[in-house]
Amino acid sequence: xxxxxxxxxxxxxxxxxxxxxxxxxxxxxxxxxxxxxxxxxxxxxxxxxxxxxxxxxxxxxxxxxxxxxxxxxxxxxxxxxxxxxxxxxxxxxxxxxxxxxxxxxxxxxxxxxxxxxxxxxxxxxxxxxxxxxxxxxxxxxxxxxxxxxxxxxxxxxxxxxxxxxxxxxxxxxxxxxxxxxxxxxxxxxxxxxxxxxxxxxxxxxxxxxxxxxxxxxxxxxxxxxxxxxxxxxxxxxxxxxxxxxxxxxxxxxxxxxxxxxxxxxxxxxxxxxxxxxxxxxxxxxxxxxxxxxxxxxxxxxxxxxxxxxxxxxxxxxxxxxxxxxxxxxxxxxxxxxxxxxxxxxxxxxxxxxxxxxxxxxxxxxxxxxxxxxxxxxxxx
Numbered sequence: 217x218x219x220x221x222x223x224x225x226x227x228x229x230x231x232x233x234x235x236x237x238x239x240x241x242x243x244x245x246x247x248x249x250x251x252x253x254x255x256x257x258x259x260x261x262x263x264x265x266x267x268x269x270x271x272x273x274x275x276x277x278x279x280x281x282x283x284x285x286x287x288x289x290x291x292x293x294x295x296x297x298x299x300x301x302x303x304x305x306x307x308x309x310x311x312x313x314x315x316x317x318x319x320x321x322x323x324x325x326x327x328x329x330x331x332x333x334x335x336x337x338x339x340x341x342x343x344x345x346x347x348x349x350x351x352x353x354x355x356x357x358x359x360x361x362x363x364x365x366x367x368x369x370x371x372x373x374x375x376x377x378x379x380x381x382x383x384x385x386x387x388x389x390x391x392x393x394x395x396x397x398x399x400x401x402x403x404x405x406x407x408x409x410x411x412x413x414x415x416x417x418x419x420x421x422x423x424x425x426x427x428x429x430x431x432x433x434x435x436x437x438x439x440x441x442x443x444x445x446x447x448x449x450x451x452x453x454x455x456x457x458x459x460x461x462x463x464x465x466x467x468x469x470x471x472x473x474x475x476x477x478x479x480x481x482x483x484x485x486x487x488x489x490x491x492x493x494x495x496x497x498x499x500x501x502x503x504x505x506x507x508x509x510x511x512x513x514x515x516x517x518x519x520x521x522x523x524x525x526x527x528x529x530x531x532x533x534x535x536x537x538x539x540x541x542x543x544x545x546x547x548x549x550x551x552x553x554x555x556x557x558x559x560x561x562x563x564x565x566x567x568x569x570x571x572x573x574x575x576x577x578x579x580x581x582x583x584x585x586x587x588x589x590x591x592x593x594x595x596x
Contacts, residue, residue, distance in 0.1 A: 260595070260596035261397055261398040262397060263321070263393070263396070263397040263398070264312065264315060264319070264321060264324055264339040264397065264398045264399075264400060265339050265340055265341075265376065265394075265397055265399050265400070266312045266324060266339075266341045266342065266343055266399075266400035266401075267342050267369065267372045267373070267376070267399075267401055267404060267436070268312075268343035268347065268401075268402045268403055268404045269343060269344065269345060269346060269347040269348075269403065269404060269406060269407055270305040270343075270344075270345035270346060270347075270570075270571060271305075271310065271311065271403050271406070271454075271572075272310045272403070273304065273305060273310075273326070273343045273344055273345045274303055274310065274312065274313070274323070274324055274325065274326050274341045275302065275303025275304070275326035275341075276303070276326040276342070276343065276344045277303070277344050277346070277367075278301075278303040279303070279326060279328050280328065280344070287550065287552035288303065288304075288305060288345075289301050290553045292307065292539055292553070293305070293551075294306075294308065295307050295308070295557075296308030296562070296573075296574050297309050297574060305345060305568075306571055306573065306574055307538065307539070307561040307567050308561070308574030309574050309577065310574075310577055311577050311580060312324055312341060312343075312400055314578060314581035314582075315400065315449075315581060315584075315585070315594070316338070318581075318585050319595075321338045322338045324339050324340060325340060325341065327340040327342045327375055327376075327379060328344075328375065331375055332378075332382070334379070334382075334383075335383055336379060336383055339397060339398075342372040342373075342375055342376055343372070344371070345367070346365040346367055346407055347365075347368055347369065347371070347372065347407060348363060348367070348369070348408045349369050349404050349408050349432040349433050349436075350369075350425070350428060350429060351370050352366055352368065359417075359421070359425075361412070361415070361417065363411055369404055369433075369436050373436060373439060373440075376440075377443075380393070380394075390443055390444050391443070391444030394443055394444035394445045394446070395446045396446075397447075398447050398448075398449065398594075399440050399445045399447065399448040399449065400449045400451070401433065401436060401437050401440070401448055401449065401450050402433065402450060403451045403452070403453060403454070403515060404433060404436075405429045405433055405490065406453050406454070406456075408425070408429045409422050409429075409456070409486070409490075410456075410570075413456075413462075414461075414465065419482070419486075423486070423489070426490055426493060430490070430494055430497050431497075433450070433494065434498075434501060437498075437501055437510070438501060438504075438505075441501075441505050441508055446509065447509045447511070448509070449511045449513055449584075449590075449594060450494065450511065450512055450513065451512075451513040451584075452487075452491035452495075452512065452513065452516055453494075453515065453516060454487065454515050454516060454519050454572075455479055455484045455487050455516055455519055456484065456487050457475070457479040457480035457481060457482065457484035458477065458478075458479035458480075458519070458535065459566065459569065459570055460536065460537040460545035460566050460569040460570075461537075461569040461570050462480055462483055463478075463545050463547075464545050464547040464569075466480055467544070468480070476524075477520070477524060477534075488516065491514070491516050495512055495591075498591075509592060511590050511592045511593075511594055512590065513584045513590050513594075514583075514584075514590065515580055515584075517583070517589050518580040518583030518588070518589040519565075519572075519576070521583065522576060522579055523535075523565070526565070529575070529579055530562060530563060530575075531563055531576075532559075532563050532564070534564075534565035534566070535565075535566070536558070536564065536566065537551075537558075537564070537566040537567065537568055537569040538557060538558055538559065538561045538563075538564035538567050538568075538573060539551035539558075539561075539568050540555055540556065540558075540568065540569055541555065541556060542556070545569070546558055547569055551567070551568035551569070561573040561574060562574075563575075564576075
């Protein structure tokens with residue numbers, strides 16, 4: 217800055233031309249600072265709308281149970297962050313909670329309780345436990361296989377459109393609202409395989425309908441883009457073979473059935489196949505939708521961090537569930553108020569044998585937010 221100043225009678229005086237240069241420098245400096253400010257300060261998105269299953273359900277399934285009993289309505293669910301059951305299938309926060317907090321938004325409410333009246337100022341969560349990407353009719357017609365619940369991506373998108381018609385009626389208003397929102401499309405599709413595998417159906421058949429699962433997810437992404445969405449996060453699946461319920465249910469005496477982390481190799485290979493196909497689908501959608509930001513979130517890779525190096529995260533054995541029984545991998549009992557909690561959930565990756573702990577979700581969310589496990593920045 218000294219080069220922009222000249223001396224005059226012992227005083228430092230800024231010449232008109234130097235003053236203009238100084239102003240330009242300050243503006244440039246401010247622009248650099250603003251461009252590198254955390255998203256919580258710049259406010260990239262005004263809302264989040266999310267779709268998925270029990271991995272990110274924040275209360276829709278519990279609401280749908282009405283006055284009926286459910287272990288999700290009781291401790292130890294919710295014990296970590298909320299100190300009470302919150303409708304989440306976890307000891308605390310789930311992935312979409314961490315995204316909302318990183319974006320300086322309030323935690324997303326479940327959509328169904330206020331579907332006909334809520335204004336959802338910071339967005340809404342349409343995810344429902346046990347949801348599938350493909351609907352029940354698909355499995356019944358093609359494989360004579362009955363899903364245990366009717367919830368699927370079609371239901372969630374229909375609810376989404378109903379809410380949009382309420383809070384942003386008209387095409388222009390909808391496009392404007394979605395243009396300033398983040399859409400989180402999943403994780404979804406895991407239950408299309410979980411229900412099949414746990415029913416002991418032929419494993420290879422799942423490979424046959426995998427392209428249809430991917431196609432349905434892609435169609436849902438295109439649908440929200442057509443409505444006006446400009447930023448869509450599309451997460452992949454977790455390593456199925458590392459879930460304690462899979463490890464217990466598909467135990468093998470053959471050591472070659474397990475990978476280096478102790479997970480079941482076949483199921484992890486299948487997860488990777490799904491994710492590779494999803495990456496290709498995201499790339500296809502990018503090419504067809506210039507001007508739209510599509511982000512693939514590698515949940516599989518982010519999760520492997522604590523399966524490979526659990527001690528780095530304060531996790532003991534990542535293959536043991538925190539809330540369960542005395543069986544292998546702490547399995548053998550459904551997580552409920554009478555189940556055994558084996559210690560602080562902060563020392564576990566698995567909460568109940570199927571769903572992860574808040575600690576695990578925080579590690580995965582950090583991997584996505586830091587872009588280590590996302591192929592484009594989520595934070596602006």
